[in-house]
Amino acid sequence: MSKKAAVIMPKTKEVLEQMGKQIQLARLRRKLSSQLVAERAGISRQTLTAIEKGAPSVSIGSYAAVLHALNNLDTDLLLIAKDDELGRKMQDLALTTRRRAPKKGDR
Numbered sequence: 001m002s003k004k005a006a007v008i009m010p011k012t013k014e015v016l017e018q019m020g021k022q023i024q025l026a027r028l029r030r031k032l033s034s035q036l037v038a039e040r041a042g043i044s045r046q047t048l049t050a051i052e053k054g055a056p057s058v059s060i061g062s063y064a065a066v067l068h069a070l071n072n073l074d075t076d077l078l079l080i081a082k083d084d085e086l087g088r089k090m091q092d093l094a095l096t097t098r099r100r101a102p103k104k105g106d107r
Helices: 010-029 034-041 045-052 060-069 073-079 085-094
Strands: none
Touching: 010 045, 010 060, 034 045, 034 060, 045 060, 060 073
16 A cells, blocks of 8 residues: 655745755854764654755754754744634635624523
8 A cells, every 4th residue: 555645736836946055054153964864763864854945845843853853943833824814814804794783681
C-alpha cells in the first residue's frame, strides 16, 4: 500500500524553501554543524539537509525538532495562523444580527 503524496502548490513550495534557508542561516549564525543539530533534533544529517532545502516530504515534527535544537525557536510555531484576519471576517459575516434588542425577559 503506497502513501498518497500531498499536493504542494508552487507558492507553498516557495514558502518551504524560504523557511529552509532561514533555518540554515539560523544554524550557521550559531556556528553549529549540521551533524550536531541533527543529533540534537534526533534526525539524520540527510533529513536536516532536506529541511534546509525546504523539502515538503519531511514531517512538520522534524522541522519542529530542528527549530527546538536551534535554542527553542520552535515556540515561533505558535505564531502560525494566530491572527487569522480572513477567518475572523468570514466568521463575522456568518453571525446573525437581530433586528431589535431582546425583550426584558429574554436577557
